[in-house]
Amino acid sequence: MDMKVSQSPFLSESNSTHRLMVDLLAEADIRIGGDRPWDMQLNNTGVPERVFAGGSLGLGESYMDGDWDVPALDEFFYRIMKANLEQRVRPSTVVWQAIKSRFLNRQTLSRSRRVGEQHYDLGNDFYAAMLDGRMTYTCGYWRDAETLDQAQEAKLDLICRKLQLEPGMRILDIGCGWGSFMAYAAEHYGVECVGVTISREQVAWAKARYPHLPLEFRLQDYREVEEQFDRIVSVGMFEHVGHRNYRTFMEVAHRCLKDEGLFLLHTIGKNERKPYSDPWIDRYIFPNGELPSIGQVGDAADNLFVVEDLHNFGRDYDRTLMAWHANFEANWPRFANELGPRFYRMWRYYLQSCAGLFRARDIQLWQWVLSKGGTPDVFPRIS
Numbered sequence: 510m511d512m513k514v515s516q517s518p519f520l521s522e523s524n525s526t527h528r529l530m531v532d533l534l535a536e537a538d539i540r541i542g543g544d545r546p547w548d549m550q551l552n553n554t555g556v557p558e559r560v561f562a563g564g565s566l567g568l569g570e571s572y573m574d575g576d577w578d579v580p581a582l583d584e585f586f587y588r589i590m591k592a593n594l595e596q597r598v599r600p601s602t603v604v605w606q607a608i609k610s611r612f613l614n615r616q617t618l619s620r621s622r623r624v625g626e627q628h629y630d631l632g633n634d635f636y637a638a639m640l641d642g643r644m645t646y647t648c649g650y651w652r653d654a655e656t657l658d659q660a661q662e663a664k665l666d667l668i669c670r671k672l673q674l675e676p677g678m679r680i681l682d683i684g685c686g687w688g689s690f691m692a693y694a695a696e697h698y699g700v701e702c703v704g705v706t707i708s709r710e711q712v713a714w715a716k717a718r719y720p721h722l723p724l725e726f727r728l729q730d731y732r733e734v735e736e737q738f739d740r741i742v743s744v745g746m747f748e749h750v751g752h753r754n755y756r757t758f759m760e761v762a763h764r765c766l767k768d769e770g771l772f773l774l775h776t777i778g779k780n781e782r783k784p785y786s787d788p789w790i791d792r793y794i795f796p797n798g799e800l801p802s803i804g805q806v807g808d809a810a811d812n813l814f815v816v817e818d819l820h821n822f823g824r825d826y827d828r829t830l831m832a833w834h835a836n837f838e839a840n841w842p843r844f845a846n847e848l849g850p851r852f853y854r855m856w857r858y859y860l861q862s863c864a865g866l867f868r869a870r871d872i873q874l875w876q877w878v879l880s881k882g883g884t885p886d887v888f889p890r891i892s
Contacts, residue, residue: 519551530557537592539585546581547588553577564598569789569862573854582858583831586865633714635848636687638840639833644687644714647745647775648826648874657832660825665693668742671818671878672771674698678739681705681765683731684746688715688724695722703738705729732757734765740773741766747776747806751799755809763813766881772814774877777826778803780870794859800872814879823873830864 520527520541531541540548553576559567571577579585589595633644640646641661649660650667668690674680676699682691685704688711694700701723706712707730715726731746741762750758762772779800786799801809810816837860841853866872 519554519556524557526557526561530560533594533597537588537594539588547579547584549585550578551576561598564788565595565790566788566792569793569855569858572858573793573851575850575854582861583827583834583864583868586862587868588865590866590869590871631710633687633710635844638843639836643689643692645689646686648777648822649829649832650822651825651828652822657829657836660829660832661689662693665690666697668744668773668775668876669694669698671876672740672742672773674700674740676700679703681734681738681741683734683741683743683762684749685711685715685726686745687711688719688726690742690744691715691724692719692722695719695724700740703727705731705734731761734761737765737767739767739770741770742773742775744773744775745777747774748798748800749795750801751797752801752805755801755805759809759813762879763881768881769884770881771817771884772879774806774875774879776801776806776875776877777823778806778873778875780873790859793855803873803875806875806877810877810879814881815883816877817880817884818876818878820876821873822876823867823870826872826874827864827867830860830867834860834864 520531534541534549538547541551542548553571553574556571556576559571559576561567563570636644636646641649641658643658643661643665645661645665648664649657650664651660652663654660654663672680674694678698678700680691680694680700680702682688682702682704685691685702685706686708688704691702691704695702703725704715705727707728709728712726712728715724731743743762747758762774766772777800779802782802782805786795791798807816834857837856845853863872867874
C-alpha cells in the first residue's frame with residue numbers, strides 16, 4: 510500500500526487527512542495510484558480535504574472538476590458501499606441536508622417542477638440516444654432478456670399482467686414520462702390512458718409520437734387529478750414525492766381508483782429511513798428527490814390499501830444503468846459540443862455510481878400491487 514501511495518505526486522504520506530483516506534479506501538480494497546480498474550488516480554491536490562469536508566458532494570464535485578479518475582466507477586462505488594465507508598464520513602453537508610428535509614417540504618407544487626426543468630427537459634434527442642426505443646427511463650426486467658429493449662418491454666408487460674388489464678379499461682399513469690407504458694398497454698391490451706407529468710419536453714414528445722393511440726398526456730401535478738380510473742400505475746415517479754407527501758400521494762391514488770381497481774407502484778427504495786437524500790444527487794441530478802424506505806411506503810398506505818404483492822428486482826437496475834451508460838458513451842460525440850466535458854463527467858458519475866449502489870444492494874427496486882379492499886383469489890403470482 511505504501512508503494513502505491515508514493516506513486517501519486519498529489520498525495521502526501523505525512524498529511525493525516527491523506528493517510529486517513531488511504532486507510533479507508535484500503536478497507537474496500539481500493540488503492541490510490543493502483544493499476545486495477547477500480548483504483549483511484551489523483552490528478553490534482555486537495556481531493557482528500559474536499560472529500561472529508563463535503564462527503565458525497567465533495568467527492569462528486571472533485572470528480573466533475575477532473576481532480577481524480579477511476580476507469581470503472583461502478584466497481585469503485587460497489588466496493589465503497591460494501592465496505593460501508595459512507596458511514597465513516599459525516600460532513601456538515603449531510604447534517605444540513607437532514608435539517609432541510611426534516612423541516613421543509615421540498616416537494617411542494619411550486620418546487621415539484623424543478624426536477625422536470627433541470628433533469629427531464631435536458632432534451633428528447635439526448636434521452637433517445639441513451640434509452641431504449643420506447644424511451645423508458647426506469648428499471649428493465651432482465652430475467653429472460655438479452656437487450657435493453659427486451660428488458661424494458663418485459664417490464665412493461667409484467668406491469669400490464671400484474672394490473673390484469675382488459676380492453677376498454679381507463680388507466681391513470683402518474684409520472685408517465687415519455688409514455689412508454691401507456692403506449693404499450695394501449696397497443697397490447699386495448700386500454701385508454703391518461704398520463705400526467707411535470708416535464709414539457711416529455712408531453713411534447715409523447716403527443717407527437719402517439720397521435721394514433723387513445724392516450725391523453727397532461728402537464729399536470731398528480732395532486733391536481735380528480736377523476737376515477739379502473740387502474741392506476743406509477744413507474745419511477747414516487748422518488749420525487751418526498752416523505753412529507755407520501756400520505757397525500759396515496760390519498761390521491763385512493764381517491765382516483767375505483768373500488769374494484771388495482772394500483773401498481775414501481776419505485777426505487779432504500780434499506781433504512783433517512784431524513785435526507787444524497788447531497789450530490791440532490792444538487793446535480795434529481796433536485797428535491799428522496800428515496801422511501803419500505804416502512805414509509807407501508808405507513809403511507811395504512812388504512813387506504815391492501816398490499817396484494819411486493820416484488821423486488823433491484824439487481825436488474827445495475828444492468829439497466831450500465832446499458833444506459835454504454836449508450837451514453839457511444840452517442841456522446843453528438844452532444845459533446847453542446848453539453849461540454851463537465852456534463853460528461855457528471856453524467857458518467859451519475860450512471861455508474863448508481864449502478865454500483867444497486868450492485869451492492871444499498872438501494873432496491875420495488876413493485877407494489879395495491880387494492881382498496883383486497884382481491885381474494887384475483888391477484889395471481891406472476892412475478
